[in-house]
Amino acid sequence: MGHNVNVPPTLTTKMTARNVSVFYGPKQALKNVSIDVSRENVTAFIGPSGCGKSTFLRCFNRMNDTVASARVEGEIALDGHDIYAADMDVVQLRARVGMVFQKPNPFPKSIYENIAYGPRIHGLARSKADFDVIVESALKRAGLWDEVKDRLGESGTAMSGGQQQRLCIARAIAVDPEVILMDEPCSALDPIATAKIEELIDDLRGRYAIVIVTHNMQQAARVSQKTAFFHLGTMVEYGDTSTIFTNPVEARTKDYITGRYG
Template sequence: MADHSLNDMAAGQRASNDPPKMEARNVDVFYGAKQAIKNVSIDVGMENVTAFIGPSGCGKSTFLRTLNRMNDTVSSARVTGEITLDGDDIYSPEMDVVQLRARVGMVFQKPNPFPKSIYENVAYGPRIHGLASGKADMDAIVEKSLRRAGLWDEVKDRLSESGTAMSGGQQQRLCIARAIAVEPEVILMDEPCSALDPIATAKIEELIHELRGRYAIVIVTHNMQQAARVSQRTAFFHLGTLVEYGDTSEIFTNPRETRTKDYITGRYG
């Protein structure tokens, strides 16, 4: 797709009632000589959940990781173009990456609680960022985060137990509580339900609905039904390019691009 079409799609989001929290323009990602992302431009708003869909290996998770510089951890990775958070270039040398990752949290595909108590999993981030002035303050942060993650009533009497002893679905909600605890502005979710059973998946999806509007949320999913259920905006990636981006209802019922229609109707992927 031509550059101007991608930027038109991003401008379409700006023209809506959802001003962008993050803006990406002409982003390329390379791993060594291999180009994984090609000229992607997209806006992420505060009011809508944005879903990235596409076949395996299409670049959706790679692009997600550019939004909080997780690709910095890969020595061969190189990112060009511009990505801003509230207008500030996140790849600027002046950007504090630790602070960036507090503002743009990440929830991974496989739940990864720390080998600590439930309480300490949630308290870890606020403690290292100096967000609590004392134990009472920390207790309040932990409770608020667990409540927002829909977990408080299930764990309030066993906060000293290990986070790794919880069920998979509870562990994933604990990881969401851990991300929330540092008061992020954006939450990135990389296939957060792929390792979970249907009941746990439903709880995570319900949680995403409840968190919408408090945070800008981006979810990568291989499950198109999930994208249709939880998101209001959908971006379809294929072979490292952003093929189409728009309202979820439009993408699924009236896609503009043949490749999008073919993927959604199951002709490939």
């Protein structure tokens, strides 16, 4: 039988969330959210402050474990394995599902050591030559190599904010993750640094499943292929980014996108 070239390849589902709810003490921050995250797409979570989008993002690598009052219900799976199962190694999980935070947070170490740190902990390299290759590769993928290759011994905290954020992305990439979570990665950056991060996200698409939380709707429209709109702890609508921004089904989505509230 002839191969039908018009059939689009099926997207590879990387992570799934089913009926996820999050409570901080008695307060429910997220209600019954289900979503599939594919490897090929950048998925954006948008919505007003306090709507639950960052809370949901933090469920994907169990960052909510660090909040004493937090309780997560429902199921989140990586390659079909429940990440909240008792036998899940959380350190390993966070290597596979990397996180880039709102405020760039390089370690107070050299640029080189910022990148080599994770691979060293996870035993991904032994010799100096191996580390050199990992460091160069991660910095190249993060679009930083040409800017920093002659000052790898300098402190990561001495760089500009935009460079620090790209260093944090390089640091996440260095342990060869499968998923990268980004929690408003550009909110502390100027427009030029923001454009560089957006270009970088575009370059990384397809190599990692990427989920980005953003307040900036133009940014979501530029970098993502799928968008989920959150409001008051619920996921109101989820679909192709182009549809969400031009032809949303839900009135609340339309109101938010056209600036009626937020």
